[in-house]
Amino acid sequence: MLRLQILLLDLGLLVSLYVGWRIVRGAGAGLRLTRGPLVPWVTVAVSLYAVGVWTFLQPMAMRGMVH
Amino acid sequence: MSTQRRAAALAALFLLAVPAAWPDGGVVRLRERRGALVVTVFTAPDPLPAGPQDVSVLVQDPSGAPVLDAEVTLRFDPPSPSSTGFAVRALRSQATNKLLQAAQVDLGEVGEWRLGVSVSRAGRASDLSCLFPVAPATHRVTALWDVFALPPVMVVLFALNQALRRRRVKGALHWAAGGNR
Numbered sequence: 001m002l003r004l005q006i007l008l009l010d011l012g013l014l015v016s017l018y019v020g021w022r023i024v025r026g027a028g029a030g031l032r033l034t035r036g037p038l039v040p041w042v043t044v045a046v047s048l049y050a051v052g053v054w055t056f057l058q059p060m061a062m063r064g065m066v067h
Numbered sequence: 068m069s070t071q072r073r074a075a076a077l078a079a080l081f082l083l084a085v086p087a088a089w090p091d092g093g094v095v096r097l098r099e100r101r102g103a104l105v106v107t108v109f110t111a112p113d114p115l116p117a118g119p120q121d122v123s124v125l126v127q128d129p130s131g132a133p134v135l136d137a138e139v140t141l142r143f144d145p146p147s148p149s150s151t152g153f154a155v156r157a158l159r160s161q162a163t164n165k166l167l168q169a170a171q172v173d174l175g176e177v178g179e180w181r182l183g184v185s186v187s188r189a190g191r192a193s194d195l196s197c198l199f200p201v202a203p204a205t206h207r208v209t210a211l212w213d214v215f216a217l218p219p220v221m222v223v224l225f226a227l228n229q230a231l232r233r234r235r236v237k238g239a240l241h242w243a244a245g246g247n248r
Contacts, residue, residue: 001112006214011081013218057208
């Protein structure tokens with residue numbers, strides 16, 4: 001079960017990164033210039049992914065509690 | 068297939084997978100009616116790995132309304148007769164869902180444990196019990212290395228794909244420029 005949960009988070013992260021890449025690319029940045037504007041997007045997406053993984057690794061009753 | 072249709076198909080796939088993801092993770096381990104109380108015990112799904120686990124109990128009246136003033140005590144008896152069991156009080160303060168009463172316990176021994184649930188309210192006590200299996204603990208993060216490796220591997224493959232495409236475009240431009248001379 002945990003494997004499927006993490007896999008769904010993986011897919012969400014990859015789709016989010018791809019969407020960010022498409023937006024930055026579509027906004028006119030050249031192929032070589034896509035990294036800089038992507039950094040905040042990637043940071044947020046990876047942070048959310050990490051929080052999601054951490055949440056799923058908590059025991060059931062501890063989910064949604066931050067202490 | 069257009070991009071919009073592909074996106075819609077992908078969204079549908081995600082939606083289909085949502086019930087299977089089972090985000091709260093709990094299963095009903097025991098549900099019995101004793102007198103005027105219906106007691107339901109939740110744990111993580113099988114197999115429970117050895118180590119810290121939480122057990123939640125929902126006490127209801129026959130109409131299904133939650134009973135919040137019942138005292139719930141959980142008794143855990145390990146598989147081997149030589150080990151001694153232990154009892155803990157399930158508390159609402161330990162449960163995220165305040166309709167439940169929960170306890171955190173450490174199930175260190177592998178095998179078939181016996182869980183006894185004692186519910187008392189207004190001087191009347193009810194006892195229930197069930198067996199549940201505890202499997203050897205595997206380090207969960209290590210056991211899931213492949214799903215954690217998926218995003219970086221896909222990003223590297225995508226970057227490689229883009230680099231190769233860029234090189235091909237450059238090569239084609241170079242060839243076209245050379246051909247026009």
